[in-house]
Amino acid sequence: MDMKPTFVIAGKLNREYILPPSGQPILDSPGGSLLYAAGGLAVWGDTNAGLLGRVSEDYPSQWVRDLEKRGFDTRGIRTFHELNNIDFRSFVAFTDPNERSFSNAVSHFARRQLAFPKALLGYQAPDESRIDPHKTELVSPAALDTPKEYRDTRYVHLCPFDFISQSQMVNLFRGGPDQTVSLDPAPGYMTPGFWRDLRLVLQGVTVFLPSEEELRALFWGQTYDLWEMARKVSEYGPQVIVIKRGLLGQMLYDAAGGHRYEIPAYPSRVADPMGVGDAFCGGFLAGFQRTNDPLMATLYGSVSASLKIEGSGPFYALGVLPGLAKARYHSLKEMAREV
Numbered sequence: 001m002d003m004k005p006t007f008v009i010a011g012k013l014n015r016e017y018i019l020p021p022s023g024q025p026i027l028d029s030p031g032g033s034l035l036y037a038a039g040g041l042a043v044w045g046d047t048n049a050g051l052l053g054r055v056s057e058d059y060p061s062q063w064v065r066d067l068e069k070r071g072f073d074t075r076g077i078r079t080f081h082e083l084n085n086i087d088f089r090s091f092v093a094f095t096d097p098n099e100r101s102f103s104n105a106v107s108h109f110a111r112r113q114l115a116f117p118k119a120l121l122g123y124q125a126p127d128e129s130r131i132d133p134h135k136t137e138l139v140s141p142a143a144l145d146t147p148k149e150y151r152d153t154r155y156v157h158l159c160p161f162d163f164i165s166q167s168q169m170v171n172l173f174r175g176g177p178d179q180t181v182s183l184d185p186a187p188g189y190m191t192p193g194f195w196r197d198l199r200l201v202l203q204g205v206t207v208f209l210p211s212e213e214e215l216r217a218l219f220w221g222q223t224y225d226l227w228e229m230a231r232k233v234s235e236y237g238p239q240v241i242v243i244k245r246g247l248l249g250q251m252l253y254d255a256a257g258g259h260r261y262e263i264p265a266y267p268s269r270v271a272d273p274m275g276v277g278d279a280f281c282g283g284f285l286a287g288f289q290r291t292n293d294p295l296m297a298t299l300y301g302s303v304s305a306s307l308k309i310e311g312s313g314p315f316y317a318l319g320v321l322p323g324l325a326k327a328r329y330h331s332l333k334e335m336a337r338e339v
Contacts, residue, residue, distance in 0.1 A: 005073045007285060008150045009037050010052035010141040010169055011159030011278070013059070013077070017120055018312065019093040019108055020272040026312050027117050030063040031090060033159035033184075034141075035314035036275030038072060040282025040304035043317050043325050046289070047071030050150045052141040056083035070315070075147045083138055089123050097270040098246065133163045133189040140165040143172040154178055155289045157281055160186035163194075167201045174204035180288060182207035183238075184281050190214040192221065199236045207288070208238040209281050212245045226251060227260055240294045242284065242301070244277050250302060254294045263298050263336045266306035266328050272316075279308035279317070295336060303328045 011034030018026040034053045041049055050073040055064075057079055067074050093101045093108040101108065103125040109116045136142070140161035146169075156173045158166050158181065166183065173181050183205045189198065190210065195218060202208065210218070212226065219229045230241040230253035243251040249265040280301040287293075287300025303325050307317035317325075 003149050005048050005050040005150065005153055006155060006289065007041060007046065007049035008052060008076070008146075008153045008156045008173070009034060009041070009049055009159065009282065009285075010076075010157070010161075011035075011037055012139055012141075012161055013053045013055055014088050014090040015059075016274070017089060017091045017105070017117065017123075018272065018274050019112065019114075020274075020312060021094045021097050021270060023271065023312075025109075025114060025117075026272075028089075028119050029313060030060075030066075031275070031314060033161075033275070033278045035067075036278035036308070037157055037159050037282035037285075038067070039275070039314040039317060040279030040284075040301065040308065041286045042070065042315065043279075043283055043304045043307060044286040044290070044300060046286045049073065050076050050147065050153065052076035052146060052150070053078075054083060054139055054141055054145065055079050056086060056088060057081060058084065059088065070318075076141070076145065076150060078145045080138070086139060087123070088139070089120065091120065091123055091125065092274060094273060097273055100273075128188060131162075131188050133186075133194060135162070136164045137162045141169070143168040146172060152179070155180050155285055157182045157285045158184065159278055159281070160184050162186065163189045163197065163201075170201050170204040180206045180285075182209055182281060182285060182288075184209045184277070185214055187211075187214050187217070190218045192218065194218075202233065203237040205238045207240040207242065207284070207294075208233055209242050209244065209284070211277060212243050212248075215243055227253065231255075240297075242294075242298055244280060246276075250280075250298055252294060252298050259295075260339050261295055261298070261336055262339055263295075263302055263332065266302060266332055268306040268309050271310050272312040273309055274312070275314060276305045276309050279314075280305040299329055299332050299336065302332055
């Protein structure tokens, strides 16, 4: 393994319990935004990525070894004794492809006439409304955890985690004109009252990757025009804004030439939407490194998302037919349009 990876991805790790829209439940599997983004990157054969995340001492070490076997650099996955009292379990039930529920695990299993897993006993969904966006979360990767070999990596993606930790990461990686930092914001701080804080961080961000819901929440009461929102964001640093719209695809604003593109979602079979947005971001990073073209990178991301949604687990897409990703890329390229 090279001492310096081509990519760095920072994100959260967890132990997933998922009730997909249909099919069998996923019980105690490796998950978290970090792995889904890494899976989206790996769709394109890119695994020379340093992974930044935090785990407790009882996190299965085999899961980390499995990442190493896939070719990822796990020096940035740090184990902390202080995390032993933190619940790394994560539950989500998809009532349909667009609706997800994070609470009432017992009732969701009962509704599907499934036995409730003992491993989920005592699980309490975290109360997102009580999270203070001005405080760090112990489970978030931290700038201080970053191996020095990662620090001048050219292509960096920050998955959603707390604002303070993300902002410190941006400061760490904004080393020079050669570094590309993409940021997927956490929904907790995408509010009008946080816009002033966010603007300072955006100065070090190259690519901003919010969902439509997050961007609308940020500009609530100011404008309903998504293109206007993207243009306003670009005034503070990011040259590329991609608005993720789920089954509606993506909107891309390329500030350099004022170009606006709409990219439809590839018509996939929806099996498990978990981690699709993160897979998109990983694919985008792979495409941007290869082409330095925001539109082409968005197509790469869209293909990664289209493959992920068809199965469960962060690396499901790596088992599909060889050549399928490239075929979907060429198909989507014909459907993308400038507006």
